[in-house]
Amino acid sequence: MINLTKEQITSRIAKNIASLFDDKDDIFVLNLGVGMPTSVAGYVTNENVFIQAENGLVGVGPIATGDDIHPQLINAGRQPVTETLGCAYIDSSTSFGMIRGGHVDATVIGAFEVDKHANVANWIIPNGKMLGVGGAMDLVTGAKMVIIAMTHTSKGKPKLIQECTLPITGFGEVDVLVTEMAMFFFEGGRIILKAIAPEIDLAYLRSVTDVEFEVSDDLKIMIA
Amino acid sequence: MKRKNKIMEIEAAMTAVKDGDTIMVGGFGLKGCPDDLIDALIKTNKKDLTIISNDLGAPNEGLGRLLTNGQIKALIGNYYNWNTDVADAYNAGKIDVKLLPQGTFAESIRAAGVGIPAYYTLASAGTQLGEGKETKEFNGKTYVLEHALHADIALVKAYKSDGLGNLVYCKVARNFNPVMAMAAKHTIAQVSEIVETGDLDPECVITPHIFVQAVVKGGY
Numbered sequence: 348m349i350n351l352t353k354e355q356i357t358s359r360i361a362k363n364i365a366s367l368f369d370d371k372d373d374i375f376v377l378n379l380g381v382g383m384p385t386s387v388a389g390y391v392t393n394e395n396v397f398i399q400a401e402n403g404l405v406g407v408g409p410i411a412t413g414d415d416i417h418p419q420l421i422n423a424g425r426q427p428v429t430e431t432l433g434c435a436y437i438d439s440s441t442s443f444g445m446i447r448g449g450h451v452d453a454t455v456i457g458a459f460e461v462d463k464h465a466n467v468a469n470w471i472i473p474n475g476k477m478l479g480v481g482g483a484m485d486l487v488t489g490a491k492m493v494i495i496a497m498t499h500t501s502k503g504k505p506k507l508i509q510e511c512t513l514p515i516t517g518f519g520e521v522d523v524l525v526t527e528m529a530m531f532f533f534e535g536g537r538i539i540l541k542a543i544a545p546e547i548d549l550a551y552l553r554s555v556t557d558v559e560f561e562v563s564d565d566l567k568i569m570i571a
Numbered sequence: 572m573k574r575k576n577k578i579m580e581i582e583a584a585m586t587a588v589k590d591g592d593t594i595m596v597g598g599f600g601l602k603g604c605p606d607d608l609i610d611a612l613i614k615t616n617k618k619d620l621t622i623i624s625n626d627l628g629a630p631n632e633g634l635g636r637l638l639t640n641g642q643i644k645a646l647i648g649n650y651y652n653w654n655t656d657v658a659d660a661y662n663a664g665k666i667d668v669k670l671l672p673q674g675t676f677a678e679s680i681r682a683a684g685v686g687i688p689a690y691y692t693l694a695s696a697g698t699q700l701g702e703g704k705e706t707k708e709f710n711g712k713t714y715v716l717e718h719a720l721h722a723d724i725a726l727v728k729a730y731k732s733d734g735l736g737n738l739v740y741c742k743v744a745r746n747f748n749p750v751m752a753m754a755a756k757h758t759i760a761q762v763s764e765i766v767e768t769g770d771l772d773p774e775c776v777i778t779p780h781i782f783v784q785a786v787v788k789g790g791y
Contacts, residue, residue, distance in 0.1 A: 401673065402599040403743040418602075418791070419742040425600040425653070436742055438749045438777070439599070439625070440681040443674030447692065471699075478658040478668060479626070479650035480700060485674030488693035514699045 365390035380456035406434025446489040454490035465521040468513035487517030499526035505557040542567040584785040595725040595751040603744030605728035605761035607789035683719035684753025725755030732762040736783030761789035
Protein backbone atom coordinates (compact mmCIF):
# COMPACT_ATOMS: atom_id res chain seq x y z
CA MET A 348 0.00 0.00 0.00
CA ILE A 349 1.21 3.48 -0.86
CA ASN A 350 -0.05 6.55 0.96
CA LEU A 351 1.02 9.62 -0.95
CA THR A 352 -0.64 12.99 -1.39
CA LYS A 353 -1.59 14.15 -4.89
CA GLU A 354 1.46 16.47 -4.88
CA GLN A 355 3.78 13.64 -3.79
CA ILE A 356 2.44 11.39 -6.55
CA THR A 357 2.99 14.12 -9.15
CA SER A 358 6.52 14.92 -7.98
CA ARG A 359 7.50 11.24 -7.82
CA ILE A 360 6.26 10.58 -11.35
CA ALA A 361 7.91 13.78 -12.63
CA LYS A 362 11.29 13.01 -10.98
CA ASN A 363 11.39 9.49 -12.38
CA ILE A 364 10.50 10.66 -15.88
CA ALA A 365 13.11 13.44 -15.72
CA SER A 366 15.74 10.85 -14.75
CA LEU A 367 15.24 9.14 -18.13
CA PHE A 368 16.99 12.11 -19.77
CA ASP A 369 20.01 12.45 -17.44
CA ASP A 370 22.36 10.73 -19.88
CA LYS A 371 21.45 12.66 -23.04
CA ASP A 372 24.72 14.05 -24.37
CA ASP A 373 23.17 15.53 -27.52
CA ILE A 374 20.34 18.04 -27.92
CA PHE A 375 17.10 16.32 -26.90
CA VAL A 376 13.69 17.89 -27.61
CA LEU A 377 11.04 17.08 -25.04
CA ASN A 378 7.36 18.04 -25.22
CA LEU A 379 5.34 18.14 -22.00
CA GLY A 380 1.57 17.77 -22.09
CA VAL A 381 -1.01 19.58 -20.00
CA GLY A 382 -1.44 18.59 -16.35
CA MET A 383 0.91 16.25 -14.49
CA PRO A 384 3.52 16.17 -17.31
CA THR A 385 4.31 19.91 -17.00
CA SER A 386 5.83 19.14 -13.57
CA VAL A 387 8.65 17.21 -15.28
CA ALA A 388 10.19 20.58 -16.30
CA GLY A 389 11.06 21.29 -12.67
CA TYR A 390 13.28 18.19 -12.42
CA VAL A 391 15.17 18.31 -15.72
CA THR A 392 18.76 19.32 -14.97
CA ASN A 393 20.45 18.25 -18.22
CA GLU A 394 21.18 21.38 -20.30
CA ASN A 395 20.91 19.34 -23.51
CA VAL A 396 17.19 18.87 -22.93
CA PHE A 397 15.09 21.56 -24.63
CA ILE A 398 11.47 21.53 -23.57
CA GLN A 399 9.00 22.32 -26.33
CA ALA A 400 5.62 23.81 -25.44
CA GLU A 401 3.26 23.27 -28.38
CA ASN A 402 1.81 26.76 -27.99
CA GLY A 403 5.03 28.10 -29.45
CA LEU A 404 8.20 27.93 -27.36
CA VAL A 405 11.26 25.73 -27.73
CA GLY A 406 13.24 26.19 -24.54
CA VAL A 407 10.74 26.31 -21.67
CA GLY A 408 12.33 27.12 -18.32
CA PRO A 409 10.97 26.58 -14.81
CA ILE A 410 7.60 27.97 -13.72
CA ALA A 411 7.76 31.77 -13.39
CA THR A 412 6.92 33.51 -10.12
CA GLY A 413 6.85 37.13 -8.96
CA ASP A 414 8.69 39.57 -11.20
CA ASP A 415 9.68 36.79 -13.61
CA ILE A 416 6.08 36.42 -14.82
CA HIS A 417 5.73 37.81 -18.34
CA PRO A 418 2.14 38.47 -19.51
CA GLN A 419 2.77 36.86 -22.92
CA LEU A 420 4.65 33.77 -21.75
CA ILE A 421 2.86 30.58 -20.73
CA ASN A 422 3.25 26.86 -21.35
CA ALA A 423 0.57 24.71 -22.98
CA GLY A 424 -1.05 24.26 -19.57
CA ARG A 425 -1.44 28.06 -19.30
CA GLN A 426 1.09 28.30 -16.44
CA PRO A 427 3.48 31.28 -16.50
CA VAL A 428 6.95 30.00 -17.37
CA THR A 429 10.45 31.31 -17.91
CA GLU A 430 12.54 30.83 -21.03
CA THR A 431 15.93 29.14 -21.25
CA LEU A 432 19.11 30.39 -22.85
CA GLY A 433 18.92 29.71 -26.58
CA CYS A 434 15.14 29.44 -26.73
CA ALA A 435 13.03 30.26 -29.79
CA TYR A 436 9.45 31.31 -30.46
CA ILE A 437 7.44 29.63 -33.21
CA ASP A 438 3.90 29.79 -34.56
CA SER A 439 1.48 26.90 -34.03
CA SER A 440 1.87 25.34 -37.48
CA THR A 441 5.67 25.30 -37.14
CA SER A 442 5.27 23.86 -33.65
CA PHE A 443 3.17 20.96 -34.90
CA GLY A 444 5.31 20.67 -38.02
CA MET A 445 8.15 20.01 -35.59
CA ILE A 446 6.03 17.35 -33.87
CA ARG A 447 4.55 15.74 -36.99
CA GLY A 448 7.88 15.89 -38.80
CA GLY A 449 9.61 13.72 -36.22
CA HIS A 450 11.81 16.45 -34.70
CA VAL A 451 10.55 15.93 -31.15
CA ASP A 452 12.47 13.18 -29.33
CA ALA A 453 9.89 12.48 -26.64
CA THR A 454 6.52 13.60 -25.37
CA VAL A 455 5.12 13.15 -21.88
CA ILE A 456 1.32 13.06 -21.74
CA GLY A 457 -1.26 12.18 -19.12
CA ALA A 458 -3.78 9.37 -19.59
CA PHE A 459 -7.06 7.93 -18.35
CA GLU A 460 -6.14 4.41 -19.48
CA VAL A 461 -3.30 2.45 -21.09
CA ASP A 462 -3.81 -1.10 -22.31
CA LYS A 463 -1.66 -4.14 -23.05
CA HIS A 464 -1.49 -3.23 -26.77
CA ALA A 465 0.30 0.04 -25.88
CA ASN A 466 -2.88 1.94 -26.73
CA VAL A 467 -3.60 5.12 -24.82
CA ALA A 468 -6.92 6.82 -24.06
CA ASN A 469 -6.51 10.35 -22.78
CA TRP A 470 -8.65 12.81 -24.66
CA ILE A 471 -12.28 12.49 -23.71
CA ILE A 472 -14.81 11.01 -21.34
CA PRO A 473 -17.97 10.86 -23.48
CA ASN A 474 -20.81 13.26 -22.58
CA GLY A 475 -18.67 15.05 -20.01
CA LYS A 476 -17.93 18.72 -19.40
CA MET A 477 -14.55 18.56 -21.14
CA LEU A 478 -14.81 18.93 -24.89
CA GLY A 479 -11.34 18.96 -26.33
CA VAL A 480 -8.53 16.95 -27.84
CA GLY A 481 -5.60 19.36 -27.80
CA GLY A 482 -2.39 18.15 -29.37
CA ALA A 483 -2.42 14.61 -27.96
CA MET A 484 -3.23 12.81 -31.23
CA ASP A 485 -0.52 14.71 -33.10
CA LEU A 486 1.98 14.10 -30.32
CA VAL A 487 1.49 10.34 -29.94
CA THR A 488 1.85 9.81 -33.70
CA GLY A 489 4.64 12.35 -34.22
CA ALA A 490 7.01 12.16 -31.26
CA LYS A 491 9.75 9.53 -31.43
CA MET A 492 9.02 8.34 -27.89
CA VAL A 493 5.72 8.48 -25.99
CA ILE A 494 5.92 8.54 -22.19
CA ILE A 495 2.73 8.32 -20.16
CA ALA A 496 2.48 9.98 -16.74
CA MET A 497 -0.55 8.79 -14.80
CA THR A 498 -1.68 7.62 -11.39
CA HIS A 499 -1.57 3.84 -11.12
CA THR A 500 -5.19 3.50 -10.14
CA SER A 501 -8.38 5.56 -10.17
CA LYS A 502 -10.67 5.05 -7.18
CA GLY A 503 -8.75 1.84 -6.48
CA LYS A 504 -9.19 0.46 -10.02
CA PRO A 505 -6.19 -0.26 -12.29
CA LYS A 506 -5.61 2.12 -15.20
CA LEU A 507 -3.16 -0.22 -16.95
CA ILE A 508 -5.74 -2.63 -18.31
CA GLN A 509 -6.47 -5.34 -20.91
CA GLU A 510 -8.36 -3.13 -23.39
CA CYS A 511 -9.01 0.62 -23.22
CA THR A 512 -12.69 1.34 -22.61
CA LEU A 513 -12.55 5.08 -23.38
CA PRO A 514 -12.01 6.58 -26.87
CA ILE A 515 -8.44 5.89 -28.01
CA THR A 516 -5.94 8.68 -28.64
CA GLY A 517 -3.28 6.54 -30.31
CA PHE A 518 -2.81 2.88 -31.18
CA GLY A 519 0.30 0.99 -30.09
CA GLU A 520 2.15 4.24 -29.47
CA VAL A 521 3.08 3.98 -25.77
CA ASP A 522 6.80 3.41 -25.10
CA VAL A 523 7.05 4.07 -21.37
CA LEU A 524 4.47 4.28 -18.59
CA VAL A 525 5.40 5.89 -15.28
CA THR A 526 3.07 5.80 -12.28
CA GLU A 527 3.73 6.41 -8.57
CA MET A 528 4.21 2.63 -8.26
CA ALA A 529 6.14 1.51 -11.31
CA MET A 530 7.96 2.19 -14.56
CA PHE A 531 6.94 -0.05 -17.45
CA PHE A 532 8.59 -0.19 -20.87
CA PHE A 533 6.59 -1.40 -23.89
CA GLU A 534 9.03 -3.19 -26.19
CA GLY A 535 7.84 -5.11 -29.24
CA GLY A 536 4.62 -6.39 -27.70
CA ARG A 537 6.20 -7.06 -24.30
CA ILE A 538 5.57 -5.04 -21.15
CA ILE A 539 8.67 -4.95 -18.97
CA LEU A 540 8.76 -3.64 -15.39
CA LYS A 541 12.04 -1.76 -14.97
CA ALA A 542 11.48 0.05 -11.67
CA ILE A 543 9.16 -0.34 -8.70
CA ALA A 544 8.21 2.00 -5.84
CA PRO A 545 10.21 1.51 -2.61
CA GLU A 546 7.08 0.88 -0.49
CA ILE A 547 5.64 -2.09 -2.39
CA ASP A 548 6.50 -5.59 -3.59
CA LEU A 549 5.75 -7.40 -6.84
CA ALA A 550 2.73 -9.22 -5.43
CA TYR A 551 1.11 -5.94 -4.48
CA LEU A 552 1.94 -4.34 -7.84
CA ARG A 553 0.35 -7.30 -9.65
CA SER A 554 -2.78 -6.93 -7.52
CA VAL A 555 -3.34 -3.37 -8.79
CA THR A 556 -2.30 -3.99 -12.41
CA ASP A 557 -4.69 -5.62 -14.85
CA VAL A 558 -2.09 -6.85 -17.38
CA GLU A 559 0.67 -9.45 -17.38
CA PHE A 560 4.16 -7.99 -17.32
CA GLU A 561 7.73 -9.26 -17.27
CA VAL A 562 10.21 -8.17 -14.63
CA SER A 563 13.56 -6.83 -15.77
CA ASP A 564 16.66 -8.71 -14.56
CA ASP A 565 17.94 -5.31 -13.56
CA LEU A 566 14.85 -4.17 -11.63
CA LYS A 567 15.46 -0.80 -9.98
CA ILE A 568 13.79 1.01 -7.12
CA MET A 569 12.05 4.21 -8.21
CA ILE A 570 13.25 7.57 -6.93
CA ALA A 571 10.97 8.26 -3.97
CA MET B 572 -0.76 57.63 -55.73
CA LYS B 573 0.30 57.51 -52.10
CA ARG B 574 0.93 54.20 -50.38
CA LYS B 575 -2.23 52.81 -48.73
CA ASN B 576 -2.46 53.17 -44.95
CA LYS B 577 -4.41 50.37 -43.28
CA ILE B 578 -4.65 51.90 -39.80
CA MET B 579 -8.30 52.53 -38.94
CA GLU B 580 -10.76 52.95 -36.11
CA ILE B 581 -12.04 49.70 -34.67
CA GLU B 582 -15.72 50.33 -35.56
CA ALA B 583 -14.80 51.05 -39.17
CA ALA B 584 -12.71 47.87 -39.34
CA MET B 585 -15.54 45.73 -37.97
CA THR B 586 -17.99 46.78 -40.71
CA ALA B 587 -16.36 43.96 -42.74
CA VAL B 588 -18.13 41.37 -40.55
CA LYS B 589 -21.53 40.03 -41.67
CA ASP B 590 -24.14 37.72 -40.14
CA GLY B 591 -23.27 34.08 -40.85
CA ASP B 592 -19.56 34.71 -41.39
CA THR B 593 -16.85 32.20 -40.63
CA ILE B 594 -14.33 33.98 -38.43
CA MET B 595 -10.88 32.83 -37.35
CA VAL B 596 -9.69 34.24 -34.03
CA GLY B 597 -6.09 33.92 -32.85
CA GLY B 598 -4.96 33.03 -29.35
CA PHE B 599 -4.14 30.15 -27.07
CA GLY B 600 -5.47 30.21 -23.51
CA LEU B 601 -6.16 34.00 -23.68
CA LYS B 602 -2.60 34.81 -24.85
CA GLY B 603 -2.52 36.36 -28.31
CA CYS B 604 -6.29 36.71 -28.26
CA PRO B 605 -7.47 40.04 -29.80
CA ASP B 606 -9.67 41.13 -26.90
CA ASP B 607 -10.52 44.58 -28.26
CA LEU B 608 -11.68 43.07 -31.57
CA ILE B 609 -13.81 40.57 -29.64
CA ASP B 610 -15.37 43.47 -27.68
CA ALA B 611 -16.12 45.18 -30.98
CA LEU B 612 -17.55 41.96 -32.45
CA ILE B 613 -19.93 41.73 -29.50
CA LYS B 614 -21.02 45.34 -30.11
CA THR B 615 -21.86 44.51 -33.75
CA ASN B 616 -24.15 41.75 -32.42
CA LYS B 617 -23.63 39.81 -35.68
CA LYS B 618 -25.22 36.36 -35.39
CA ASP B 619 -24.86 32.79 -36.68
CA LEU B 620 -21.09 33.02 -36.63
CA THR B 621 -18.82 30.03 -37.13
CA ILE B 622 -15.75 30.61 -34.97
CA ILE B 623 -12.48 28.87 -35.82
CA SER B 624 -10.16 29.11 -32.82
CA ASN B 625 -7.88 26.94 -30.67
CA ASP B 626 -10.11 27.29 -27.61
CA LEU B 627 -12.96 29.53 -26.48
CA GLY B 628 -11.20 31.40 -23.69
CA ALA B 629 -12.85 30.77 -20.35
CA PRO B 630 -16.49 31.11 -19.23
CA ASN B 631 -17.43 34.70 -20.13
CA GLU B 632 -13.76 35.60 -20.76
CA GLY B 633 -12.09 36.23 -24.09
CA LEU B 634 -14.02 34.42 -26.83
CA GLY B 635 -16.25 32.87 -24.18
CA ARG B 636 -18.18 36.16 -24.18
CA LEU B 637 -19.39 35.55 -27.73
CA LEU B 638 -21.05 32.34 -26.59
CA THR B 639 -22.66 34.11 -23.62
CA ASN B 640 -23.98 36.72 -26.07
CA GLY B 641 -25.60 34.07 -28.30
CA GLN B 642 -23.67 34.95 -31.47
CA ILE B 643 -22.20 31.53 -32.19
CA LYS B 644 -23.74 28.91 -34.50
CA ALA B 645 -20.75 26.58 -34.75
CA LEU B 646 -17.23 26.09 -33.48
CA ILE B 647 -14.25 24.50 -35.18
CA GLY B 648 -11.30 24.06 -32.87
CA ASN B 649 -9.53 21.65 -30.61
CA TYR B 650 -9.58 22.42 -26.89
CA TYR B 651 -12.67 23.64 -25.06
CA ASN B 652 -11.74 22.12 -21.69
CA TRP B 653 -10.99 25.60 -20.31
CA ASN B 654 -14.54 26.75 -21.05
CA THR B 655 -17.13 24.22 -19.92
CA ASP B 656 -19.91 26.48 -21.28
CA VAL B 657 -18.99 24.95 -24.67
CA ALA B 658 -19.81 21.39 -23.60
CA ASP B 659 -23.02 22.64 -21.98
CA ALA B 660 -24.14 24.47 -25.15
CA TYR B 661 -23.15 21.51 -27.35
CA ASN B 662 -24.85 18.90 -25.15
CA ALA B 663 -27.99 21.09 -25.13
CA GLY B 664 -27.95 21.16 -28.95
CA LYS B 665 -27.46 24.95 -29.10
CA ILE B 666 -24.24 24.93 -31.12
CA ASP B 667 -22.29 22.61 -33.42
CA VAL B 668 -18.74 21.72 -32.42
CA LYS B 669 -16.16 20.18 -34.71
CA LEU B 670 -12.99 19.01 -32.98
CA LEU B 671 -9.71 18.57 -34.81
CA PRO B 672 -6.38 17.50 -33.31
CA GLN B 673 -4.42 20.68 -32.59
CA GLY B 674 -1.72 20.00 -35.16
CA THR B 675 -4.32 19.15 -37.80
CA PHE B 676 -6.19 22.32 -36.89
CA ALA B 677 -3.03 24.43 -37.36
CA GLU B 678 -2.04 22.68 -40.60
CA SER B 679 -5.54 22.94 -42.10
CA ILE B 680 -5.45 26.69 -41.54
CA ARG B 681 -1.95 26.90 -43.01
CA ALA B 682 -3.09 24.81 -45.99
CA ALA B 683 -5.88 27.29 -46.73
CA GLY B 684 -3.41 30.14 -46.68
CA VAL B 685 -0.92 28.49 -49.01
CA GLY B 686 -3.34 27.04 -51.58
CA ILE B 687 -3.30 23.38 -50.57
CA PRO B 688 -6.88 21.98 -50.64
CA ALA B 689 -6.19 18.84 -48.60
CA TYR B 690 -3.35 16.78 -47.14
CA TYR B 691 -2.73 13.54 -45.26
CA THR B 692 -1.74 13.19 -41.61
CA LEU B 693 -1.31 10.32 -39.14
CA ALA B 694 -3.11 12.12 -36.31
CA SER B 695 -6.58 10.71 -35.55
CA ALA B 696 -6.30 7.67 -37.88
CA GLY B 697 -8.49 4.91 -36.46
CA THR B 698 -9.86 7.11 -33.69
CA GLN B 699 -13.31 8.59 -33.16
CA LEU B 700 -12.10 11.89 -34.65
CA GLY B 701 -10.98 10.08 -37.80
CA GLU B 702 -14.35 8.42 -38.38
CA GLY B 703 -15.82 9.05 -41.84
CA LYS B 704 -12.61 10.55 -43.18
CA GLU B 705 -10.86 9.18 -46.26
CA THR B 706 -7.69 7.27 -45.53
CA LYS B 707 -4.68 6.17 -47.51
CA GLU B 708 -1.66 3.96 -46.81
CA PHE B 709 1.83 5.41 -47.09
CA ASN B 710 4.87 3.34 -46.11
CA GLY B 711 2.65 0.83 -44.30
CA LYS B 712 0.84 3.38 -42.15
CA THR B 713 -2.73 4.67 -42.43
CA TYR B 714 -3.10 8.41 -42.92
CA VAL B 715 -6.25 10.53 -42.74
CA LEU B 716 -7.22 13.04 -45.43
CA GLU B 717 -7.78 16.49 -43.94
CA HIS B 718 -9.09 19.54 -45.80
CA ALA B 719 -8.03 23.18 -45.71
CA LEU B 720 -9.94 25.47 -43.32
CA HIS B 721 -10.93 28.78 -44.91
CA ALA B 722 -12.55 31.85 -43.34
CA ASP B 723 -14.22 35.09 -44.35
CA ILE B 724 -12.50 37.08 -41.61
CA ALA B 725 -9.48 36.61 -39.34
CA LEU B 726 -9.17 38.58 -36.12
CA VAL B 727 -5.55 38.46 -35.04
CA LYS B 728 -3.40 40.06 -32.38
CA ALA B 729 0.17 41.20 -32.80
CA TYR B 730 2.57 43.34 -30.82
CA LYS B 731 3.58 45.86 -33.47
CA SER B 732 2.52 46.94 -36.93
CA ASP B 733 3.56 49.58 -39.40
CA GLY B 734 1.11 51.52 -41.56
CA LEU B 735 1.04 48.75 -44.14
CA GLY B 736 0.22 45.97 -41.68
CA ASN B 737 3.58 44.18 -41.38
CA LEU B 738 3.25 42.34 -38.08
CA VAL B 739 5.69 41.54 -35.28
CA TYR B 740 4.54 39.31 -32.41
CA CYS B 741 5.41 38.93 -28.73
CA LYS B 742 6.54 35.56 -27.33
CA VAL B 743 3.84 32.81 -27.26
CA ALA B 744 1.13 35.34 -28.16
CA ARG B 745 2.15 34.50 -31.75
CA ASN B 746 0.53 31.01 -31.80
CA PHE B 747 -2.19 30.71 -34.50
CA ASN B 748 -2.20 34.39 -35.52
CA PRO B 749 0.26 34.18 -38.46
CA VAL B 750 -1.47 31.24 -40.17
CA MET B 751 -4.93 32.69 -39.61
CA ALA B 752 -3.83 36.00 -41.16
CA MET B 753 -2.83 34.01 -44.26
CA ALA B 754 -5.96 31.84 -44.43
CA ALA B 755 -8.80 34.38 -44.26
CA LYS B 756 -10.11 36.54 -47.09
CA HIS B 757 -9.99 39.61 -44.85
CA THR B 758 -7.67 39.99 -41.84
CA ILE B 759 -8.07 42.60 -39.11
CA ALA B 760 -5.10 42.94 -36.76
CA GLN B 761 -5.19 44.39 -33.25
CA VAL B 762 -1.76 45.70 -32.28
CA SER B 763 -0.48 47.49 -29.20
CA GLU B 764 2.06 49.64 -31.00
CA ILE B 765 2.05 51.28 -34.42
CA VAL B 766 5.27 52.50 -36.03
CA GLU B 767 6.11 54.31 -39.27
CA THR B 768 6.39 52.13 -42.35
CA GLY B 769 10.09 51.43 -42.70
CA ASP B 770 10.74 51.36 -38.95
CA LEU B 771 10.30 47.59 -38.52
CA ASP B 772 13.35 45.40 -39.09
CA PRO B 773 12.31 43.34 -42.16
CA GLU B 774 14.17 40.34 -40.66
CA CYS B 775 11.73 40.41 -37.71
CA VAL B 776 8.47 40.67 -39.65
CA ILE B 777 6.55 37.41 -39.15
CA THR B 778 3.39 38.34 -41.08
CA PRO B 779 4.11 40.35 -44.24
CA HIS B 780 1.53 43.11 -44.86
CA ILE B 781 -0.03 41.43 -47.89
CA PHE B 782 -1.94 39.15 -45.49
CA VAL B 783 -3.43 42.06 -43.50
CA GLN B 784 -6.28 44.28 -44.66
CA ALA B 785 -6.91 46.45 -41.57
CA VAL B 786 -4.93 47.44 -38.46
CA VAL B 787 -6.42 48.83 -35.25
CA LYS B 788 -4.68 50.06 -32.13
CA GLY B 789 -5.63 48.08 -29.06
CA GLY B 790 -4.41 46.81 -25.70
CA TYR B 791 -1.27 44.80 -24.99
